[in-house]
Amino acid sequence: MKKKVLALTVIFLVLLGAGIYFLFQPVDLTPPEPEEEIELPRREVENFQLFLPPQEDGLGLELRGDLLVESPDGTYMDLTGVWGEFKGLETDGFYEVEADLGYLEMDPEYLRLEENVVLRNPLYTMEMGFLEWYGGDPTLYGGGGVFIQGEGFSGQGEKVELRDEMELIYLRGDARLYLKREGDGVETP
Amino acid sequence: MKLRNLLWGLIILLLAFPVNAAEDYIIDGDEIDWDVINEIVEARGNVVITGPDLQITADYAKFKIDKEELFVEGSCRLEQQGLFVQGDQMEINLGKETLWVQGSVEGSYEKWEMQGEELSLAGDRTGDLTGPGWIKREGFYLEGNNFSLDLAGDTLIAEEEAHLEYEELKIWADRIEFRDEEFVLFVGNVHGNYKRMRIEGQKVRYILPPGEERVIMEKGRIFLPAGED
DSSP: HHHHHHHHHHHHHHHHHHHHHHHTTTTSSOOOOOOOOOOOOEEEEEEEEEOOOOOOTSSSEEEEEEEEEOTTTTOOOOOOOOEEEEEOOOOOOOOEEEEEEEEETTTEEEEEEEEEEEEEOOSHHHHHHHHEEEEEEOOOOEEEEEEEEETTEEEEEEEEETTTTTEEEEEEEEEEEEOOTTTEEEEEO | HHHHHHHHHHHHHHHSOOTGGGGGGGEEEEEEEEEEETEEEHHHEHHHHHTTTEEEEEEEEETTTTTTTTEEEEEEEETTTEEEEEEEEEEEEEETEEEEEEEEEEEEEETTTEEEEEEEEETTEEEEEEEEEEETTTTTTEEEEEEEEEEEEEEEEEEEEEEEEEEEEEEEEEEEEETTTTTTEEEEEEEEETTTOOOOOOOOEESSTTTTTEEEEEEEEEEETTTOO
């Protein structure tokens, strides 16, 4: 009987000691290390060429450039040394564009050109800080300071919207337009 | 050394102020819509149009470039070669140099000041002013409902409830014709005063040149104050 009591006491003390030991162990509150991001390879294409066909009531785009870097999931592309043309359904090669940098999403289509953006058509040349185009939209949006120069006129503004295949120019923010006067009338484009 | 500095100064001035700058139109605004093909410019918000000897400010402007027709609206002000006009709406043909202004019209041309409801002027500064209005200059005040103007030729005709205060004349008539340094002609229901005399009649002429001033009663009577000849 005594042996039993002794054995139970020993077991009790061992369990008590173990409980006290674990109770006073320091708790590690540091967050778990984040899992390391695995950088997926980005596809690079030199001297790339892209063609987005024109949609009804919208513009299409044919774009070339020095370098295209596609995101790992294929949702966007970074472009470098870009030049090309916006195209309408029945117009071709009238709206040239160039820029140092570009960003293109494919679904839905969205293009943003930056750095030394120049747009040319037979009526005028337009320089701007950036140019945006939403696929299927007939309107182009420019900003970051816009300067336009054509035969007999020039203009400027903070932003611009170009509609109707760039025949309607909406300058916004401290807009200014110079119209050259020739003889008895105003010289027109 | 001084000559070289002078030459550089002249070159810098010529570069800073291009010779043809004053001949161009400059359109400023918060927003400008430009239809390149149809040659129409619309500007909104703090609009300022600057042209050859011309400045126009307004809230809104529409410019038909090929026809040189300009329509402006909202707190319009025009300044052109001695002419200043303000009103609610204006139509200006910049090629033909015609001007039409409507709504609370105020203006001035050289020595003349005017006010009315509607003003139309040609490039030679002839035109019409309608609505109850007046034209004045120092020592001269002409009131009426309709005016024919030749501001450059200093000839004014006021009709309908016309009234003139000039020198010692204070006359009402259906029609008052004023030719500066020549005569004033009062026609129809003429009544008023010249000096201390009462004038009534249908046609009265007042000769203006200094030294020749006189009243000619073509159809009318003069009433002298009692005790005077």
